[in-house]
Amino acid sequence: MTMRRWHRWIAFPAATFLLLIALTGVLLHADMIRLGQNPPGSEPGPPPAPAAIPSNDELAGMVVRIADAARAEQGLTVNSIQINLMGPKVTLTAGPGGPPGSPQVKLDAATGDRIIDPPPPADYHYVLQNLHAGYEFGWTGRIISILCGLALAILCVTGLQIWWEMRKRGKKGLFWK
Numbered sequence: 001m002t003m004r005r006w007h008r009w010i011a012f013p014a015a016t017f018l019l020l021i022a023l024t025g026v027l028l029h030a031d032m033i034r035l036g037q038n039p040p041g042s043e044p045g046p047p048p049a050p051a052a053i054p055s056n057d058e059l060a061g062m063v064v065r066i067a068d069a070a071r072a073e074q075g076l077t078v079n080s081i082q083i084n085l086m087g088p089k090v091t092l093t094a095g096p097g098g099p100p101g102s103p104q105v106k107l108d109a110a111t112g113d114r115i116i117d118p119p120p121p122a123d124y125h126y127v128l129q130n131l132h133a134g135y136e137f138g139w140t141g142r143i144i145s146i147l148c149g150l151a152l153a154i155l156c157v158t159g160l161q162i163w164w165e166m167r168k169r170g171k172k173g174l175f176w177k
């Protein structure tokens with residue numbers, strides 16, 4: 001089989017999966033723009049340093065504040081109370097734990113004001129992420145994702161080799177017909 005034929009046989013299935021990856025990536029970015037989110041790791045500057053551990057009296061006051069706020073919340077099951085020392089302010093969170101978007105009470109530790117988190121992305125956002133990464137199809141999806149990456153590398157090498165052979169035969173352009 002000639003190199004050109006190998007190139008075509010590898011290109012067709014790879015193009016199908018690369019099209020899926022490209023489309024889901026475009027839809028993910030459009031959804032992030034709609035939500036006003038930045039891509040992970042694009043925050044300007046270094047991450048904020050954690051705050052110092054508060055004194056015992058301050059910690060006791062924080063626990064009382066978050067416990068009172070959690071008790072006042074109707075129908076909230078509390079399995080954990082967290083004190084987050086990272087970020088621009090110390091936050092207190094009480095709730096059942098679990099994935100983002102789970103019911104919880106979140107307070108600013110300094111002021112006691114309630115913090116309302118932005119709504120989580122729509123469910124289809126997570127479906128798009130899983131399709132984009134290949135996780136939706138389990139190990140098969142991961143293997144296909146790896147094979148697509150390898151196919152893209154092979155297509156680059158075989159395309160360059162085809163171009164080089166055509167150039168040696170006297171076709172002197174960057175592109176060919």
